Amino acid sequence: MPITLNTPSPNFDDRGAAPIDILLLHYTGMPTAHEALARLCDPASKVSAHYFVDLDGAVRQLVDEDRRAWHAGLAFWRGARDINARSIGIELVNPGHEWGYADFPEAQVEAVLELSIEIVRRHQIARANVLAHSDVAPTRRQDPGERFPWAQLAAEGVGWFATTPAQAAPDADLLSDLDVIGYDLSAADAAVTAFQRHYCPHLIGAERQGKPCAETTAMARALSLETHAS
Numbered sequence: 001m002p003i004t005l006n007t008p009s010p011n012f013d014d015r016g017a018a019p020i021d022i023l024l025l026h027y028t029g030m031p032t033a034h035e036a037l038a039r040l041c042d043p044a045s046k047v048s049a050h051y052f053v054d055l056d057g058a059v060r061q062l063v064d065e066d067r068r069a070w071h072a073g074l075a076f077w078r079g080a081r082d083i084n085a086r087s088i089g090i091e092l093v094n095p096g097h098e099w100g101y102a103d104f105p106e107a108q109v110e111a112v113l114e115l116s117i118e119i120v121r122r123h124q125i126a127r128a129n130v131l132a133h134s135d136v137a138p139t140r141r142q143d144p145g146e147r148f149p150w151a152q153l154a155a156e157g158v159g160w161f162a163t164t165p166a167q168a169a170p171d172a173d174l175l176s177d178l179d180v181i182g183y184d185l186s187a188a189d190a191a192v193t194a195f196q197r198h199y200c201p202h203l204i205g206a207e208r209q210g211k212p213c214a215e216t217t218a219m220a221r222a223l224s225l226e227t228h229a230s
Contacts, residue, residue, distance in 0.1 A: 009041045009062040011048035011070050020123045022087035026133045029096030047090035051126040057111035075136035076184035116158045128227045130159030136193035139187045146201035172213040177224035
């Protein structure tokens with residue numbers, strides 16, 4: 001897959017000693033790809049990502065992987081708050097919920113999958129640490145959102161997705177399991193919604209959104225056990 005290297009962003013700094021153990025996916029959330037790319041490369045914006053994937057599958061590298069791109073913002077995962085220091089960030093062109101959220105074209109998904117497979121292999125990133133921006137910033141972000149095909153990536157070994165068990169184990173506790181998985185529970189409803197947006201996307205916009213229903217609880221227990229094993 002060709003990577004265009006002619007769009008470097010000045011918005012990066014040194015990672016320090018943090019290991020790279022997270023792959024973080026975003027959508028651009030702007031009306032056009034041109035506007036999004038310009039913002040990611042504007043020194044005044046103070047935002048960037050390592051990679052930018054357009055609707056047709058074209059991939060641009062904006063920041064070298066050994067540098068700390070500025071894409072996560074205020075975030076939290078498994079006790080860590082400087083998520084930028086330990087992650088690779090990929091921005092997918094999509095107008096997002098504010099500008100007419102749309103499905104991700106197959107060419108774009110295939111490009112992201114191919115890129116992600118290499119990143120995960122290169123850095124030995126655990127499946128439970130392939131994350132949405134909304135997972136690490138549930139009160140602020142919705143991206144890449146409930147239309148992103150997480151199951152398609154997981155089928156190729158990128159990230160985790162499972163068929164929900166028929167019911168949760170009798171001892172399952174949703175918030176305890178979300179804590180084990182890595183979520184910030186300071187705003188519990190937002191954390192539940194973020195989990196559903198990633199792992200139970202059909203619940204977004206439904207009555208059970210943000211609520212500890214049996215399906216969400218069962219899925220969280222399954223991923224909590226996976227997290228323990230990784």
